[in-house]
Amino acid sequence: MKSILAALIVATLAAITLAEPSLAASTETDYKTALAAAEAAEKEAGNLKNQWLPTEQALAAAKKAAAANDFDAAVKQAQQAETLAKASIFQAKEQDDAWKAAVIR
Amino acid sequence: MASTIRVRATNSGDTTEVQALVQHPMDSGYVKDASGNLIPPHHIDVVQFEHGGKTVFTALWGPAVAKDPYVKFSFKGAQKGDDLTVSWVDNKGQSDTLTTKIQ
Amino acid sequence: MLRAVGATLAVLLALAQTAVADTTDPQADFKAFRAYFTKRFPKVPLNDFVNGPYSMDADLRKQWVAIDEFPPYQFALDKGQEMFGTPFKNGKTYGDCFANKGIGIRQNYPYFDEKTGEIITLELALNRCRQANGEEALSYVKDDMAALTAYMAFTSRGQPFDIKIPSDPRALAAYENGKKYFYSRRGQLNFACSSCHVQSPGEHIHTEVLAPALGIVAALPIYRSEWGGMGTTSRRLLTCNSQTRGVPLEPQDENYRDVEYFLSYMSNGLPISGPGARP
Numbered sequence: 001m002k003s004i005l006a007a008l009i010v011a012t013l014a015a016i017t018l019a020e021p022s023l024a025a026s027t028e029t030d031y032k033t034a035l036a037a038a039e040a041a042e043k044e045a046g047n048l049k050n051q052w053l054p055t056e057q058a059l060a061a062a063k064k065a066a067a068a069n070d071f072d073a074a075v076k077q078a079q080q081a082e083t084l085a086k087a088s089i090f091q092a093k094e095q096d097d098a099w100k101a102a103v104i105r
Numbered sequence: 106m107a108s109t110i111r112v113r114a115t116n117s118g119d120t121t122e123v124q125a126l127v128q129h130p131m132d133s134g135y136v137k138d139a140s141g142n143l144i145p146p147h148h149i150d151v152v153q154f155e156h157g158g159k160t161v162f163t164a165l166w167g168p169a170v171a172k173d174p175y176v177k178f179s180f181k182g183a184q185k186g187d188d189l190t191v192s193w194v195d196n197k198g199q200s201d202t203l204t205t206k207i208q
Numbered sequence: 209m210l211r212a213v214g215a216t217l218a219v220l221l222a223l224a225q226t227a228v229a230d231t232t233d234p235q236a237d238f239k240a241f242r243a244y245f246t247k248r249f250p251k252v253p254l255n256d257f258v259n260g261p262y263s264m265d266a267d268l269r270k271q272w273v274a275i276d277e278f279p280p281y282q283f284a285l286d287k288g289q290e291m292f293g294t295p296f297k298n299g300k301t302y303g304d305c306f307a308n309k310g311i312g313i314r315q316n317y318p319y320f321d322e323k324t325g326e327i328i329t330l331e332l333a334l335n336r337c338r339q340a341n342g343e344e345a346l347s348y349v350k351d352d353m354a355a356l357t358a359y360m361a362f363t364s365r366g367q368p369f370d371i372k373i374p375s376d377p378r379a380l381a382a383y384e385n386g387k388k389y390f391y392s393r394r395g396q397l398n399f400a401c402s403s404c405h406v407q408s409p410g411e412h413i414h415t416e417v418l419a420p421a422l423g424i425v426a427a428l429p430i431y432r433s434e435w436g437g438m439g440t441t442s443r444r445l446l447t448c449n450s451q452t453r454g455v456p457l458e459p460q461d462e463n464y465r466d467v468e469y470f471l472s473y474m475s476n477g478l479p480i481s482g483p484g485a486r487p
Contacts, residue, residue: 099392
């Protein structure tokens, strides 16, 4: 049992180390893909009239980092923006019905 | 343009109570505008209230006083119907003055 | 047999409940809304709710009474009166656009316009009036609009809110949408209007005392010391949105107008107290 665990840990560590090189150095293409996904999500949030300020901030930060050719940071910010935008979409859809529970009766 | 000063002085026997409101941005010089530039200092330095040729109240305001300042004080020795003159000067040399009757 | 009766009762109850949730009954909402606040604050006289935080906090109230002897909105009020009396280039005035020449009518806004099927707020009506007379629209959040509405509110002080919801499906839909907006959570902080103004009136948020939703629109526009200036209803709603870390909508967006309609209807019978002064 112990040896299996040890082997698993070793394998995981190896996987992480091996995977590292492919994670490093995002390209402009990675950034454009991430940005497009984030902007699409934010547009949907806009249609639901429920955009969040931090999403806008992350989008702006992503564009700024990309302009400075820091695509690692740009991708990270764009992904953050997408996560936030999706959360705001989830909130809007959930509240579409959930608001009724808060009404004074 | 309408006066930047609103003043009301009411006499009740012995004392006269004065309240005044002055319209002024009172920029401290430490605040930034939306684009991140410092808003230059622009504030009232001295406010004076005169009655019968005598200064009855002087306030030295400055950068620490809020926008559109308000002041209230009372003094003795005035009668109903007397004139009370308010004046202020700011750090850019602008000024305003207004005379009102004590009620 | 008994079981059958029980089951039928359960079905009936369930039906009754969905009926409560899904029909639009402004009058029932109005009763429940008012009862909630008057029960929660039995010592606050009904008409005092329009004074917002001052109805909740004795110390604040003392300061306000002193401030109100010489109110900070005085300059805006004077400016509004002057603007209101100054004719447009074509010789007409604001008064020509309104019933009773615009004097003492604040309590009737917002109203449902049967022709266009939309909610008309006072701020929207003022800009439409300007545009109809060949003038540029004013910014909804800046001083000129606040000055005009301050003057119009001042001439209506003490008049009870008299918001009507005609039995027109479009009016009811607008009311329902405003109600939904009021109770829906939004922004990264996941706050609804009601999270503060229904759940927590009288409580502190930072150094501020939260105002009750009942009568909250009666004091607008307000001089807000925090803002260092006047704010319109539009400004109040926009700032509330950004405070929840949401992106505010455009001023006078349909949602904003509808929520103002809902809140004003909930305040029916309470006196106009604007312009107001708030910390």
